[in-house]
Amino acid sequence: EGRRIVSALIQQVTYREFLPIVLGDSIMQEFHLYPHDTPTSIPTYQPTTDPSIANAFATAAYRFGHTLVSDVLRGSGDKRVPLSGNFMDPHVLVEDGSKPSDLLLGLASSPSQAADSYLVLTLSNKLFAKPEEPVGLDLMSLNIQRGRDHGLPAYTVWRRACGLSDITSFPGLAAVMNTQAAHTLSTVYRNVNDVDLFPAGLSERSVSGGLLGPTFSCLLAQQFSNIKEGDRFWYQNSEQPKPFTADQLGSLTRMSLASLMCHHLNLSSLQPNPFLAASVPGNEPQPCSSYPTLDLNQWKEVTDPHPSEMRCTGVGIWQILPGMQTWCSLNCLNHFPPFCPPSHCQCYLAS
Template identity: 30%
Template sequence: METSCQILKIRNLTNKEGLLNVNKKFQDNGREFLPFVAEVPSPCAQDPLDNNGERTDCFLAGDSRSSEVLSLTTLHTIWLREHNRIAKALKKINNHWSAETVYQETRKIIGALHQIITLRDYVPKIIGSDAFDHYIGKYKAYNPLLDPTVSNVFSTAAFRFGHATVPPVLKRLDNMFEEKQNYSSVRLHEAFFSPWRLIKEGGLDPVIRGILVQPANVIDQDNLMTDELTEKLFVFNATGTFDLASLNLQRGRDHGLPGYNDWREFCGLHRLNTEGDLSTAISNANLIKKLLEIYKHPSNIDVWLGGLVEDILPRGRTGPLFACLIGKQMHALRDGDRFWWENEGIFTESQRSELAKHSLSRVMCDNSGVNEVPGDSFLLSQYPKDFISCDIISSMNLNVWKESNVQGMFHKR
């Protein structure tokens, strides 16, 4: 969550269009990069072949981790561009709006798009459709009695299941979705805190194409995480490399998380007290033996590890425990938020209809040089058979935000 101080750093307060700051030094084939941080020299890696001593500092965004890996930086950047694209369009539609009004209305739209893309397109594929229906279901109304606070177990353990899905290589592909001759794919550790690679090695488009066709790792009970994360993780202000799995386990203990069985009971799942009990949730007998050798009893197992190694649910990417913890959290985030995009009075009916047309694929089309995308960018796709032209990807019509069409929705500015 950005603080007011961070917001002032990332906003462009010198224009009348409610824009976010962009990089003043470099462009990506005519499109914007994120701005650099003000505190220089920053700790981001530098091009080892640059003999001119020209620095490429860390990028600045609302999240301090935006330069952590190229794929994450790419997503931050396309959302920066999306904000500025929408803001400019809204200013043209409502030329009398102040910069502050444009900024706030654009921010409201961007927030809604994140809500839609996360709950509609992403979460059902993570926890499976059955768990989604059970824990989340269809939206009915805002529930003021529901606490939308992000829980300790969700942020510290359950949502970190994704660390086991990270592939060891970051693909970069040309416009034929083939390996680039000039800027080939890189090992993950070579992409940590290396914004120079985006600026000097082809920009966002090759990374976006790689994201669209590269599968996430399937969680493997025999080999949970790539050694790019367990042997070569780079952390600022520290010497050497780190093990992300160890950090996750230690973080859970630092946060005082109860053990695996306590969370299973919380979710209405059976406690697993014996080797035989564990075999009902984990099919890998060798893994069960290792767990019992280390932890002695299932109740001692750290919740992050226990949830991670459960057998995956049908049409999902997690086991029952993480499906529950993620599902409950997402339900609370949606129904406990009075500003949820579907709640009455937040947007008009016509605006909600237009917002629902948008997708991450559309955002990529509008803010990059990629002109062919999958209809659903969260599904594993093969090029060219699963790709369609950006010309036929649905997009929202911002004219429904014209003030004369939105009676009573806007307050005095």
């Protein structure tokens, strides 16, 4: 049950707080990504929807976050942790000022890099390099090569797949991205139909209210829609084997990343949406005491003072078959959907 609660909280935070910032309200509405606001669970599962992770999503589109990474991580107080030289080194996580709780608070209180086609020097020239090594790997190159290794079609193919305007020449790139990015791509590729998805997707002008361009927004929105609709155990789905009650859902939907961080990191105050800077109007820090906590009383099991239970046995000639009572009990009472043929089993309430 604890795992179900944690999964529900992850879904709640991802779809209600994180994705609207990345995709913008218009795309969230178009793909029906917002969790519903009704107090009870509703049918959400689409059995024909494939929730598995798409190649383009995993290999290119969802790696947009690499452009947001800064060279220096902020800890508590004056603690600053340079990304360079600390790859694969967990010792920093046990030092004062840079424990996981300190770094999480630092991430919430410091701005990210811009969402564009550029990576900081640590990622583009010193990735995984040891302190004594002058250069390391290039994450942009790795991402491009990974896309080729995975057989990703070119950027122009994905624009067509998303129903966007077709790009047939390099001058056409300037209509969907800044002139400098379009020119740079034209000097690297011989044909516009050879342009890789990752660098071109990052270079697009962002959609209204979102961080990404239309191609990456399309790929992300479709993937997260598939994850939501194709998950029989989605936290708001009423057709799962054991859906949350209305009171349990009410407690879950009141939770936010701010409330989770406040009560698990022993903070005194935090902005309502830690994914946004505290300087954003309406996102000023609030006392942690103002954020709700998860009401676990809604999951408390109530013991019946007069317990009764269903029992199942075999019917007719099946009644004497060894193990039939166990077989009927398992399939009639504990199988979803129930498999309880009346020709084989009968169930009754035992006091």
